[in-house]
Amino acid sequence: MTKEQTRDEARARGSKARLRRAEIVHLASTSGLASVEQLSERFGVTASTIRRDLAKLTGQGRIARTYGGAMGLNAHPEASLRQRMGEAYAAKRAIATWCRQQIVPGEVILLDAGSTTGALAGQLQEHEDLTVVSAGMTAVELLLDSPGVEVLALGGRLRPMSQAFIGPLAEIALTRVSCDRAFMGTDGVVPGRGICEADLQQTRLKELMMSRADQVYVLAHGEKVGRAAFHAWAQMPARWTLVTDSSADPQVLDQFSTAEVEIIIADDVPESGSQSAS
Template structure:
């Protein structure tokens, strides 16, 4: 295959999901340096966005919840297992919308004497009616892509409580900068959730490390914990380890 043909295929593949340099090199049986040159050319033309260790599409529609559920299922499960350990001494937590948060909600369903406040309809469906859970729904306008609620109604509810911890998902996370989202209302709600919580945890699988494709940011001005899966490379993790506010926790893939 010619270089141009390979780059065209890479463009199409990245429309489906982000890919790493290693994955692409194995797929096309070429060196990683060749793939890096391909990605550099594509990023220079604005067709893709480079991330630590790979790339993602710079355009296209936001993935639906169903599409996200099929991505990195094992990794999200391991992250949820690691995050659950931080719920042990909590009485009230804030739980974000999204598929990784939903994986954590499934693990919380058997907990007792725990209040969970969430804008995520996925987590609401999992936790509603669980005898040991006091479920607080942060109502607002529903985003069809994530089934998460946003806007002034959700923010007003968050402003009236304090939580022991918040567990956040994200489109991407960048050391020293924070987490990014597709809409300003999402970033605004997450910022308030952080401010109203004693501890903050960001739950993202490795492909989202260093990703900054979305335009709206939630920042951290005090300590927070990044929980990611064991496939994260040291190159991806190094900026977070160097961030004095960030504690890095790798989820054990084998539980």
């Protein structure tokens, strides 16, 4: 093969790779998530080639890597707390019910901001002899007139999208308390990575919350399990419990089980008890 032929073949390969990568960006942005397997089959190349494409596109800031694939940077804009309140209502109610059943009178619990933790706060309004420490406006408002519940608001800077208190003042307040249980909200939770959020300061606060509790529960309906919508992550403690519903991907749940995370399928739990699916 002549040098000219070699150059021509290299140009052709480069052109084909550029076209493939442009199509990957388009697919990730319009379809939301694209897996390595789907992309490999679509373009007729190996999974290793696709992973190299994804690494290059991520380095160029054109896509975001996710668990098992990629997504466009604008594929999942952050939804406000108000928008999320009506999503997966039945699953959130079941998750909140199971969590309520774990709480013992006299405990101090920590409620993160979020729609599912807000559902839990709503079920604690008639509780007796309970102290609730919260970083979320929803929990504070719902428990404001509950005579059996003492409410401690962390304070700090209010982030309107999540209606959560974040920043140094909230972090300082956390150093003055310890809790029996922490119930954490999330935009997504991924095996080996932890809790995904849209804001770095919020992930920092979540890590501090979890460090102040004896037991940690992550409340995530099925759509959020394995979902990596943003680039900010909160690392998990050595032991924690994922509370989800039966719509969660079983293959992803298996990976949590391998990591010795306790898994609760809340909509399989009767009102009077609890059940582990680990």
